[in-house]
Amino acid sequence: MRVGFFVTCLVDLMRPSIGFAAIELLESGGADVYVPASQTCCGQPCYNSGDRADTVALARKVIEEFEGCDYLVAPSGSCAGMIRTHYGELFAGEPDWTSRVATLAEKTYELTDFLVNVQKLDRVPGKYRGTITYHDSCAGLREMGVKSQPRALLATMDGVRTSEMADCETCCGFGGTFAVKLGEISARIADNKCQHIVTSGADAVVLGDLGCMLNIEGRLRRRGDATRVLHIAEVLAGVGVGADLPT
Amino acid sequence: MQVASMYFKERARAKLHDPQLQASLAKFQGKFVPARRAAITELDDFEGTRTAAAAIRQRALDDLDVWLTIFDENARARGATVLYAQTPAEINALVLEIARRHAVSRIIKSKSMVSEESGLDHAIEAAGLTVVETDLGEYILQINHYEPPSHIIGPALHKSRDEVAELFHARHGTPKREGIEELCLEARDVLRTHYLTADMGISGGNFFVAETGSVVLVTNEGNATLTTTLPKVHVAISGIEKIVPTLEDVATLMRLLPRSATGQSISNYVDILTGVKGPGEFHGAEHMYFIIVDSGRSAVLGSDVKDALRCIRCGACMNHCPVYQNVGGHAYGWVYPGPIGIILTPMYVGLTNALDLPYASTMCNQCGVVCPVKIPLPDLQRKLREKEFEAHLRPWYERLGLKSWGWLARYPALYGVASRVGVRLLRALADRNGMIHRLPLGGGWTDERDMPAPAGRTFRELYKARATRPQSTKA
Numbered sequence: 069m070r071v072g073f074f075v076t077c078l079v080d081l082m083r084p085s086i087g088f089a090a091i092e093l094l095e096s097g098g099a100d101v102y103v104p105a106s107q108t109c110c111g112q113p114c115y116n117s118g119d120r121a122d123t124v125a126l127a128r129k130v131i132e133e134f135e136g137c138d139y140l141v142a143p144s145g146s147c148a149g150m151i152r153t154h155y156g157e158l159f160a161g162e163p164d165w166t167s168r169v170a171t172l173a174e175k176t177y178e179l180t181d182f183l184v185n186v187q188k189l190d191r192v193p194g195k196y197r198g199t200i201t202y203h204d205s206c207a208g209l210r211e212m213g214v215k216s217q218p219r220a221l222l223a224t225m226d227g228v229r230t231s232e233m234a235d236c237e238t239c240c241g242f243g244g245t246f247a248v249k250l251g252e253i254s255a256r257i258a259d260n261k262c263q264h265i266v267t268s269g270a271d272a273v274v275l276g277d278l279g280c281m282l283n284i285e286g287r288l289r290r291r292g293d294a295t296r297v298l299h300i301a302e303v304l305a306g307v308g309v310g311a312d313l314p315t
Numbered sequence: 316m317q318v319a320s321m322y323f324k325e326r327a328r329a330k331l332h333d334p335q336l337q338a339s340l341a342k343f344q345g346k347f348v349p350a351r352r353a354a355i356t357e358l359d360d361f362e363g364t365r366t367a368a369a370a371i372r373q374r375a376l377d378d379l380d381v382w383l384t385i386f387d388e389n390a391r392a393r394g395a396t397v398l399y400a401q402t403p404a405e406i407n408a409l410v411l412e413i414a415r416r417h418a419v420s421r422i423i424k425s426k427s428m429v430s431e432e433s434g435l436d437h438a439i440e441a442a443g444l445t446v447v448e449t450d451l452g453e454y455i456l457q458i459n460h461y462e463p464p465s466h467i468i469g470p471a472l473h474k475s476r477d478e479v480a481e482l483f484h485a486r487h488g489t490p491k492r493e494g495i496e497e498l499c500l501e502a503r504d505v506l507r508t509h510y511l512t513a514d515m516g517i518s519g520g521n522f523f524v525a526e527t528g529s530v531v532l533v534t535n536e537g538n539a540t541l542t543t544t545l546p547k548v549h550v551a552i553s554g555i556e557k558i559v560p561t562l563e564d565v566a567t568l569m570r571l572l573p574r575s576a577t578g579q580s581i582s583n584y585v586d587i588l589t590g591v592k593g594p595g596e597f598h599g600a601e602h603m604y605f606i607i608v609d610s611g612r613s614a615v616l617g618s619d620v621k622d623a624l625r626c627i628r629c630g631a632c633m634n635h636c637p638v639y640q641n642v643g644g645h646a647y648g649w650v651y652p653g654p655i656g657i658i659l660t661p662m663y664v665g666l667t668n669a670l671d672l673p674y675a676s677t678m679c680n681q682c683g684v685v686c687p688v689k690i691p692l693p694d695l696q697r698k699l700r701e702k703e704f705e706a707h708l709r710p711w712y713e714r715l716g717l718k719s720w721g722w723l724a725r726y727p728a729l730y731g732v733a734s735r736v737g738v739r740l741l742r743a744l745a746d747r748n749g750m751i752h753r754l755p756l757g758g759g760w761t762d763e764r765d766m767p768a769p770a771g772r773t774f775r776e777l778y779k780a781r782a783t784r785p786q787s788t789k790a
Contacts, residue, residue: 084774
């Protein structure tokens with residue numbers, strides 16, 4: 069099974085360890101992971117800012133890079149959602165591209181969805197000890213149907229306790245460029261999220277999208293709160309969770 | 316209504332720092348969202364009903380001219396007069412013309428968002444007539460110097476009980492009441508006189524039913540029933556898009572409207588008003604007028620955001636919107652706030668008068684998920700963003716940033732070099748905990764948040780380094 073790994077620009081730039089953790093998980097499920105060296109961005113920043121020409125150019129690039137694989141997997145519901153649910157609309161009136169998009173969209177997965185529903189993983193390589201609360205990122209939840217998958221995988225880990233926060237499906241306020249354009253509103257929404265995280269009593273908030281991660285971690289730290297913010301791949305692979313695990 | 320939507324950012328900022336509003340919003344959040352969640356479980360097939368409702372609304376819009384013609388014929392056959400307003404000013408002119416024709420001096424009014432678009436109350440008063448809003452929320456706003464509504468179904472939900480008590484005390488000259496029930500009774504006493512003396516009643520219209528020529532009004536206070544049946548003249552005002560083909564369609568839509576709006580299985584009152592009072596009939600107005608309003612709607616119908624016209628004004632999108640929940644309705648600066656408002660406002664008042672509105676959304680799609688008629692709200696918001704981008708309506712630095720990213724991401728080698736430099740520069744700004752406290756040009760982010768710094772090396776360079784190392788492909 070040849071799995072094309074789309075690392076996503078945010079993981080590439082901000083936290084490469086998440087990419088390696090995801091690859092380790094995919095390999096533990098028996099995948100032959102292929103990482104196109106030329107990959108950059110799925111085009112979502114341009115798409116959501118109305119720059120259609122650049123979006124189409126980047127979409128073409130992603131399609132060309134990944135259509136030779138059996139699957140495309142991304143450690144992000146947002147980027148996977150872009151490819152699966154939005155690329156099609158970009159090529160209306162271009163029959164060749166429409167069918168290429170449809171083929172790629174069908175085999176595009178968010179990481180935990182792929183691990184659970186395609187690879188049927190029932191054991192993960194990582195170790196973690198502590199109480200986790202899970203934040204459902206918007207695109208993963210509402211575009212890709214990611215809800216039970218990360219929780220099912222966490223449930224296979226012995227040391228993990230979970231404590232659901234209130235409103236775990238409510239947006240964290242990131243919203244891409246929204247976080248900068250309307251930063252005060254964004255920060256207020258993030259603050260509500262942080263409050264729910266703190267109230268859950270968990271020592272780590274875990275999630276599946278780097279955008280939400282940066283937003284939540286940034287706001288927690290500014291509040292003076294040290295609650296850990298981890299990507300689900302890091303926890304499941306035991307990568308980047310550090311030696312100082314809370315007990 | 317005056318448009319202040321171009322100041323969304325500034326207005327929203329003020330609202331974030333308004334403790335009284337924030338207290339009201341906190342209360343509001345605990346109300347409609349859980350109520351809707353419980354109410355939709357009463358339906359055996361909520362998703363199926365949603366699909367049917369969306370199809371009903373779409374069918375009406377697909378052949379809107381045909382349904383309007385059928386409505387027009389059926390309404391006239393039952394003695395009503397059907398008038399059309401192209402612009403907000405025409406709405407006001409038609410209402411005043413009707414008032415003159417019937418020598419009207421005292422007008423009462425139940426809720427109509429369309430009349431907010433045209434500032435009808437001000438026009439009525441400027442013509443020397445009196446008008447009294449009978450919806451409790453609208454009444455509260457009217458006696459507070461015509462404060463604008465902040466929500467389409469709960470226009471005064473930004474006000475606290477105490478503010479209302481103060482207002483009643485001041486305007487009515489009565490002792491200050493404490494309880495909500497006492498306040499309601501006081502409003503009822505005041506309004507009752509107006510019901511009995513008014514000679515014209517104005518209502519909105521939740522639906523216009525083509526097959527019967529009826530208007531459907533969905534309310535909780537009973538004020539619309541009195542407003543439309545006691546005075547001798549009734550004028551129903553609503554948009555061209557409010558047409559539905561049949562009463563059967565209304566039945567389906569009514570399964571969703573109150574549930575999506577307030578979480579009620581059915582509203583306390585549903586009026587279906589058809590034609591004028593006939594000979595020997597006891598109830599109803601002697602003269603019935605419909606004012607069917609375009610005012611930007613036909614332009615929406617011909618645009619790529621036409622799905623927005625399916626809206627049945629339940630308010631679920633704003634109830635569930637994290638932006639609305641934190642800034643309230645006034646920040647949006649016009650009649651319709653929240654996710655539907657950020658589409659309708661630019662379309663009705665002009666994109667250049669509401670440049671920030673299409674961006675007043677995290678695109679979390681909670682609105683799209685709860686919309687009873689399946690309007691793909693974030694997709695429509697994005698369409699407006701495209702219009703702004705294409706028309707060069709965004710600031711130059713934003714455009715430059717986007718185009719640079721779009722261009723760079725197309726050239727992997729260049730992207731590799733730039734990203735390696737970029738992450739190292741950002742890393743250098745971090746404190747010992749890996750947090751950046753101030754980001755040059757990124758104040759929007761770092762004014763109230765830290766930015767977790769990049770690790771310092773990109774995935775692509777690390778992966779390449781590993782791949783070129785013999786027998787070491789794993790992390």
